[in-house]
Amino acid sequence: xxGLLHVLYNLILSLWxxxxxxxxxxITPVIFRSFGRDMAGQIxxxxxxxxxxxxxxxxxxxxVLIVSLRSSMTHSAFKWSLAxxxxxxxxxxxxxxxxxxxxxxxxxxIHSFEALPGDAPARKAxxxxxxxxxxxxxxxLADGVALMVMSTSMKT
Numbered sequence: 475x476x477g478l479l480h481v482l483y484n485l486i487l488s489l490w491x492x493x494x495x496x497x498x499x500x501i502t503p504v505i506f507r508s509f510g511r512d513m514a515g516q517i518x519x520x521x522x523x524x525x526x527x528x529x530x531x532x533x534x535x536x537x538v539l540i541v542s543l544r545s546s547m548t549h550s551a552f553k554w555s556l557a558x559x560x561x562x563x564x565x566x567x568x569x570x571x572x573x574x575x576x577x578x579x580x581x582x583x584i585h586s587f588e589a590l591p592g593d594a595p596a597r598k599a600x601x602x603x604x605x606x607x608x609x610x611x612x613x614x615l616a617d618g619v620a621l622m623v624m625s626t627s628m629k630t
Contacts, residue, residue: 530566
């Protein structure tokens with residue numbers, strides 16, 4: 475049973491890291507290269523709720539699996555893995571339920587990014603929130619990579 479749990483845990487981490495990497499480095503850039511700024515923003519905006527909920531679900535699943543695997547892990551591996559998963563869960567909860575809704579609210583004030591001057595207050599607010607979102611997204615990616623590296627040597 476423990477072997478199956480380890481496989482599931484590694485699968486969850488692979489989906490986590492792969493999903494973030496694919497969305498961040500491949501899907502989003504292709505969309506923004508293929509469409510105008512406003513249309514690309516609309517497309518990505520429709521993808522974000524599913525993206526954020528998938529990150530949240532994967533972090534929650536990783537938490538359940540880490541707790542289930544505790545007895546098969548060294549104390550240090552469990553402690554660090556648990557801390558990283560809890561950090562990811564907190565970031566995902568914040569992004570899903572606080573940051574993304576705030577970005578959507580600010581974005582509603584912007585009818586067109588192509589027409590709105592760069593120094594407009596709504597655009598500045600959006601830029602700030604988007605930067606925070608991007609930074610947290612990269613932190614989730616790094617968190618997942620660290621968990622993957624640790625998972626290779628976490629058995630007792």
